[in-house]
Amino acid sequence: AQTVTQSQPEMSVQEAETVTLSCTYDTSESDYYLFWYKQPPSRQMILVIRQEAYKQQNATENRFSVNFQKAAKSFSLKISDSQLGDAATYFCAYRANYGQNFVFGPGTRLSVLP
């Protein structure tokens, strides 16, 4: 079964600084999708960024970028120029294909300090 691990239960970053959240996963599949979701206090799941495993280029979305290392099964999220609104719990998620459910990591609670 696939598993997703996030080794940092909590992290903090100073406003305008950069922070990297770690994620590792385990799968025997060669093609799959990886995601980072943000869950603010409202608890609505918000997509931050996604990566298709067959793509070698790391995904970027404005201030958010990933470092995808397929051989190492690592998928870290870098947040640049951190803003107060980035404070939330971030979940790394794996999905085998479109029709399958997500497997979520335990989450990393990010605090942004003014």
Place this chain on the structure above:
Amino acid sequence: GAVVSQHPSWVICKSGTSVKIECRSLDFQATTMFWYRQFPKQSLMLMATSNEGSKATYEQGVEKDKFLINHASLTLSTLTVTSAHPEDSSFYICSPVGSAGGTEAFFGQGTRLTVV
């Protein structure tokens, strides 16, 4: 992105009563519905998967007679927590999947259930 409407957003009920949670996909046909549960300060865990017109498949440890799932149409799925107990208090989130393909996924706003 697609619109998913889940309600109620929160509900308080007495032990022994039943609560129904609705999840609607407003602008696409959901052939599959995933129901997740999230306990405080924990991650989302898959409870069950339903396909339109078929019986739901439950994850290990989830009682199918307690968590009744109905997915009778392509735009509506319901989760009924029967004979609720305080340990059922949790945050429940639906995630519909359509047949159109793509990598996007959608989530309902979630339902916070408190059983007293």
